Amino acid sequence: MTTYAVIDFETTGLSPAHGARPTEIAAVLVRDGEIVDHYQSLMNAGVRVPYDIQQFTGITNEMVRQAPPVATVMSEVAAFVGPCPIVCHNAAFDRKFWAHEAELLGRPTQNAFVCSLLLARRLFPQAPNHKLATLVHALGLPNSGTFHRALADAECTAHLLINLNQAICERFGLTDVAPELLLALQKASKHQLDRCVGAYVAGH
Template sequence: METIAVIDFETTGLSPHYGDRATEIAAILVRDGQIVGQYQNLMNAGVAIPGFITSFTGITTAMVRQAPPARQVMAEVADFVGDYPLVAHNASFDSKFWDAELARIGRARRQDFICSMLVARRVLPQAPNHKLGTLVEFAKLPVTGRYHRAQADAEMTAHLTLYLERELMRRFGLAAVSCRLLAKIQKTPANRLEHCVAGFGQRCA
């Protein structure tokens, strides 16, 4: 499979549209079933961290005050991932912060996002739910660190994405799984998964 960039943000809240900012980001490059590169940094956006966020993530205001400026971190991570397709668990959340933080430095996203949560809902409908922690336990994937920290969550999302690819290859006899197929699957009803994959048979071989 082509290279993908799996990302995860920690933030001060749920939406940049309400003034919330990113506090940490990690990006994991995955190629041919292997993690081939990593980037992680806390980022100082000049805002205080709410107490409930600290209790959730362990990230404190003092930690981000010692971190590089958000502008620097976003420029570095954007250069790191380049034009590779982006993957995130619950990508509707991460994509909003990616776009908003990039816009603050005068840059714009050129690639699409793939949501591993949406893909998992189609490929693993039997899972108890499709939260990252539940799927990691369900698929017996490695727990790489504390949940709700960017590095660990990005690594676990990368392992989950590779697991979903292997499951698709096993179930449908595919030689490989393309990003185009994953992007299509995330928009396909679970009961149409086989039809969706069949339409991409030659592209995935």
């Protein structure tokens, strides 16, 4: 049974290419439809947290100053995640920060990245939109009510992943969903899902 690592970053900006660095990370391990472990930590990258980001996340410069160094936290979370496929809601965002920090540590990442946002767009096209908070409400998923903090968002995304896997199994008559199938489905259009699953099943 595959173990997925669902991760979420809080950061000082939108892209490491423009100098943004992480302020917090959480990783939640999901196996066999259940959350089995988690990791969370603030971190200090020596970069000021802009006021608008402080208002958005609740993470202040004082909190970051008292946090462990970014290299320590990223080393710990990389060991915690190991080779697991990584799942994020809007993986294009989190993947940039994961790859950048891994490169700074001299440990280029080999993890596959699954995007729950892309999968939700394909499998739940009727949702009002595909923001994490909207999907949590629309699907009745568990949540702590504290969006835009890493652990709360990672736990919500973990429950979304479990829901997505269940929806795929029910819709296509599968007993399990492999990471390779999720990776294929997130690249397919919502009109190509049956063909995508059929090709995957035929090849396995």
